[in-house]
Amino acid sequence: MTKVGVIGAGKWGSALAFALSEKCEVYITSRTPRDMKNFVSLDEILKLEYIVIAIPAQQVSSWLRENFKYNDHKILVAAKGIEASTGRFLNEIYEEYVPDDNIAFLSGPSFATEVMKSLPTALVVNSKNEELSQKFASFFPSFIKTYTSTDVAGAEVAGAYKNVIAIAAGICEGLNLGKNAAASLISRGLVEMQRFGKEYGAKEESFVGLSGAGDLFLTASSTMSRNFRVGLGIAEGKSKEQIVEELGEVAEGIGTTYALYKIAQEKDLYLPIAREVYNMLEGLDPHVSLSNFLAN
Numbered sequence: 001m002t003k004v005g006v007i008g009a010g011k012w013g014s015a016l017a018f019a020l021s022e023k024c025e026v027y028i029t030s031r032t033p034r035d036m037k038n039f040v041s042l043d044e045i046l047k048l049e050y051i052v053i054a055i056p057a058q059q060v061s062s063w064l065r066e067n068f069k070y071n072d073h074k075i076l077v078a079a080k081g082i083e084a085s086t087g088r089f090l091n092e093i094y095e096e097y098v099p100d101d102n103i104a105f106l107s108g109p110s111f112a113t114e115v116m117k118s119l120p121t122a123l124v125v126n127s128k129n130e131e132l133s134q135k136f137a138s139f140f141p142s143f144i145k146t147y148t149s150t151d152v153a154g155a156e157v158a159g160a161y162k163n164v165i166a167i168a169a170g171i172c173e174g175l176n177l178g179k180n181a182a183a184s185l186i187s188r189g190l191v192e193m194q195r196f197g198k199e200y201g202a203k204e205e206s207f208v209g210l211s212g213a214g215d216l217f218l219t220a221s222s223t224m225s226r227n228f229r230v231g232l233g234i235a236e237g238k239s240k241e242q243i244v245e246e247l248g249e250v251a252e253g254i255g256t257t258y259a260l261y262k263i264a265q266e267k268d269l270y271l272p273i274a275r276e277v278y279n280m281l282e283g284l285d286p287h288v289s290l291s292n293f294l295a296n
C-alpha cells in the first residue's frame with residue numbers, strides 16, 4: 001500500500017484522509033494536535049513521498065515559509081481560494097517550493113460531510129504532469145470517481161470563484177429574491193468566472209465540467225456550503241467579523257472576494273458579482289447593492 005500524508009485535519013483534510021484510507025496507508029497531521037487514528041508529527045509526514053495539503057489559501061503562504069522543506073515530495077493541493085493580500089493563485093504560491101511536475105490540484109463538487117459518509121462523489125485531479133494526476137487519481141476509493149485534467153488555471157479559478165458566487169447565492173436566498181434571481185445569478189456567475197479564467201489561459205471546458213458548473217451548482221444551492229451561509233449572514237445584516245466568528249470554519253469566498261477585487265482594480269476587469277459581494281462584505285446594504293447590480 002502506498003503511504004500518503006495529509007496536512008490539515010480540518011473538515012476537508014479529515015474527509016480526504018478517510019477516503020484515501022481505502023487504498024492507501026494514510027497518516028495525518030495538523031497545527032492543532034488531535035486524538036485521531038494515525039495522527040503523527042509534521043516531521044513524520046514530511047518523510048513521505050505523497051502528501052495532500054488541506055491548509056486554506058489565506059494561511060498557506062506563511063505556513064509554507066515557516067514549516068515546509070521540499071524533499072522531492074509529490075503534492076496534492078486540496079484547498080480552493082486566491083490569496084487576498086497578493087491576489088496570488090495557489091499554484092503561484094506553491095511554485096516557490098514545489099516544481100510544476102510534482103504538484104497537482106484537486107477540484108470538483110465535494111462536501112466533506114458527504115465524503116465522510118462514503119456517498120458517491122466525482123473529483124478532478126489537475127496537474128501539468130498527466131502521470132502525476134493519474135497516480136493521485138488511483139489513490140481515491142471506490143465511491144469516488146476521479147477524472148484528470150492538465151488545466152490547472154481552470155481548476156483554480158473555478159474552485160476559488162464559485163465560493164464568491166456561493167456567497168452571492170446565499171444573499172439571494174436570504175433576501176427571498178426568488179428562483180428566477182437564483183438561477184440567473186448562478187448562470188451569470190458561471191459566465192463571470194469563465195471570462196475571468198480566460199485572462200489566465202483557463203480552458204472553457206473546465207467551467208462546464210465538474211470543477212466549474214459542478215462545484216458551483218453544489219455550493220450555490222445548499223446551506224451545507226459555508227460560503228452560502230456567509231451570504232445568509234450578510235442578508236441578515238451581520239458583519240463579516242460576526243459571520244466568521246459564528247461559522248467557526250473557513251469560508252474561502254471571503255478572502256477570494258478581496259483577491260478578485262484587487263485583481264479587477266489592477267487589470268481593469270468587469271466582475272460585477274464579485275464587485276457587489278465585495279461591497280456588501282465592506283458593509284453596503286444588500287438592497288442598495290442589488291439596485292447597483294441591476295443597473296450596471
Ligand SMILES: NC(=O)C1=CN([C@@H]2O[C@H](COP(=O)(O)OP(=O)(O)OC[C@H]3O[C@@H](n4cnc5c(N)ncnc54)[C@H](OP(=O)(O)O)[C@@H]3O)[C@@H](O)[C@H]2O)C=CC1
Binds near residue numbers: 056
Ligand atoms: N470542507 C469541504 O467540504 C471542502 C473544503 N475544501 C477546501 O479545503 C480547504 C480547507 O477547508 P476545511 O478543511 O473544510 O476547513 P476547516 O475550517 O475545517 O479547517 C481548516 C484547516 O486549516 C488549518 N489551518 C488554519 N490556519 C492554519 C495556519 N495558520 N497554519 C496551519 N494550519 C492552519 C486548520 O488546522 P487546525 O484545525 O489543526 O488548527 C485546519 O486543519 C479550504 O480551502 C476549503 O475551501 C475543498 C473541498 C471541500
Ligand SMILES: O=C(CO)COP(=O)(O)O
Binds near residue numbers: 108250
Ligand atoms: O468546496 C466545497 C465543496 O466542493 C465546500 O464548499 P464550502 O467551503 O462553501 O462549504
